[in-house]
Amino acid sequence: MKVFYSNSDFASWRKQLAESTASIGFVPTMGALHEGHVALIERACKENDYSICSIYVNPTQFNNSIDLEKYPRNLEKDLGKLSSFSNLIVFHPKDEDIYPTIESKEVPKLEMGTISTVMEGENRPGHFEGVLTVIKRFFEILEPTRAYFGLKDYQQYLVVKKLAEVYFQKVEIVPHNIIRSEKGLALSSRNERLTDSGIIEAEKLNGYLRNVLEGIKNGNARKSLFETKRQIVENSRFSLEYLTIADASNLIEIEDNFDSEIRVFIAAWVDNVRLIDNMGL
Numbered sequence: 001m002k003v004f005y006s007n008s009d010f011a012s013w014r015k016q017l018a019e020s021t022a023s024i025g026f027v028p029t030m031g032a033l034h035e036g037h038v039a040l041i042e043r044a045c046k047e048n049d050y051s052i053c054s055i056y057v058n059p060t061q062f063n064n065s066i067d068l069e070k071y072p073r074n075l076e077k078d079l080g081k082l083s084s085f086s087n088l089i090v091f092h093p094k095d096e097d098i099y100p101t102i103e104s105k106e107v108p109k110l111e112m113g114t115i116s117t118v119m120e121g122e123n124r125p126g127h128f129e130g131v132l133t134v135i136k137r138f139f140e141i142l143e144p145t146r147a148y149f150g151l152k153d154y155q156q157y158l159v160v161k162k163l164a165e166v167y168f169q170k171v172e173i174v175p176h177n178i179i180r181s182e183k184g185l186a187l188s189s190r191n192e193r194l195t196d197s198g199i200i201e202a203e204k205l206n207g208y209l210r211n212v213l214e215g216i217k218n219g220n221a222r223k224s225l226f227e228t229k230r231q232i233v234e235n236s237r238f239s240l241e242y243l244t245i246a247d248a249s250n251l252i253e254i255e256d257n258f259d260s261e262i263r264v265f266i267a268a269w270v271d272n273v274r275l276i277d278n279m280g281l
């Protein structure tokens with residue numbers, strides 16, 4: 001494992017590979033690494049000659065300054081988890097590396113329909129604009145062959161896929177399944193901020209998604225969605241932001257007549273921590 005702390009460090013390494021056919025995998029992260037991140041990194045390292053894991057808490061994708069400030073950061077611990085990957089580059093840039101000019105902060109122009117306006121788009125104004133801007137910058141600086149994104153952030157995966165289709169056709173966007181704890185809790189850096197009782201609550205999230213999926217299988221989608229929302233409001237400490245059944249390709253909300261692939265999505269707050277999860281049939 002090698003660590004680069006600036007664009008210029010990274011550029012001299014990248015230059016050596018400019019004429020070679022070596023493939024480069026890329027896993028963008030905001031650090032506070034857990035087994036979900038490590039699964040993506042492990043896969044990238046297996047499928048490419050070299051891989052890059054960025055550790056950068058991108059300020060432009062936070063619409064809430066307290067959330068940005070409280071985001072867990074521990075570089076030494078993160079590096080410890082990655083030290084055994086021999087073909088891995090860790091890129092830990094500063095804000096001025098990613099956004100050196102006003103132009104570098106420009107949001108890429110894309111027509112995305114509902115993909116970026118519902119659920120996370122609706123509840124976190126500016127979030128996807130920030131994600132698109134930082135991923136565009138990373139793709140420009142790093143020039144990866146493949147970039148890996150976890151389906152835990154399913155909507156982000158669709159948004160980035162669209163970015164690549166329009167601006168970076170050479171970069172293959174690879175989705176990776178959600179890594180969960182034994183109790184089914186989707187691993188997340190934000191879980192670190194939960195109290196013991198908050199974790200017990202959070203472990204129920206995947207059960208709510210399963211309830212709705214069960215209802216869909218039995219032809220009772222609308223009823224199970226309604227019942228599950230009621231259960232959350234009456235029997236949990238969660239404050240529910242959304243629980244939605246949507247078409248997996250365009251995220252248009254649907255409550256019955258499923259002839260396309262669908263997924264169920266949830267966002268809810270507990271212990272002042274915002275958690276998201278999703279599942280397909």
Ligand code: AMP
Nearest residue numbers: 029030036149150152153178179186187
């Ligand atoms: P983050 O550091 O939260 O921005 O996440 C970096 C990448 O790791 C994103 O592509 C996430 O979707 C992915 N990721 C985070 N948690 C998980 C998980 N539990 N399973 C799979 N991928 C994950």
